[in-house]
Amino acid sequence: PYVEYKPRSKWLLRCFYAKKRYSFTYEKNEKDEKKIKTQDVLCALQNFLDKYLTFKKYIITTGVGNHQMMAAQFIKWRYPKAFITSGSLGVMGVGLPYAIGCQIANPDKLVIDIDGDGSFNHTLSDLKTIVEYNLPIKIIVLNDHNQSMVRIWEELFYDKRYTATSNHKNPKYHKLAKSYKIKSLYCKSKKNLEKTIHKLLTYKGPILANIITESDKCLPLVAPGKGLDEMILEDDFIDLKNVLPPS
Secondary structure: OOOOOOOOHHHHHHHHHHHHHOOOOOOOOOOOOOOOEHHHHHHHHHHHHHHHOOOOOEEEEEOOOHHHHHHHHHOOOOOOOOEEOOHHHOOOOOHHHHHHHHHHHOOOOEEEEEEEHHHHHHHHHHHHHHHHOOOOOEEEEEEOOEOHHHHHHHHHHOOOOOOOOEOOOOOOHHHHHHHOOOEEEEEOOHHHHHHHHHHHHHOOOOEEEEEEOEOOOOOOEOOOOOOHHHOEOHHHOOOHHHOOOOO
């Protein structure tokens, strides 16, 4: 039966106000303008989507990590089932297999896998599946050579006891893709970022972009033992006294 919902104008106005008042932001790299942040890539991606595609024409998948959280923040989600991710289950490596499933089920749509290096390392062998079925998936590897989501927790809450969160022995992903006969791109300077994104998303077949990014924090963040109303925002990040878990 048809269900008629009551108007929620006051609640929606409150939501719109909160979105404007507490909009997502990030600290841009002013010391070295060539260096790329994950958020820079996502903003460039959104600019392309706004310019060339309607929001019903693409699906984005992600792995698990900071890239996943930042994609949720900086891509404008306007349509159901356009963002395929693992939610809070923490399944690293799902970005590529999710993209494969989405592309097979939606051959007429542009499917983009936004992945982090730590997550991509879990399932990169599925590049073979992409070649085998000639799936025109666009893969963005946001390569900061770290498992940055875990690393920031180690920094803030575990006295900088870093354990197995460095990925400085990563393969050269663009060369790995080439070995599978997949078209690849390599970008390490912000001045080439928009051109790289344009090439990636206009290429007809499967393609991978290895984009070198800086390791960064993802805010807001809820510390261990804290409530959702005590989340850490950009403004109070430096005050670690408000961040540390209760003793």
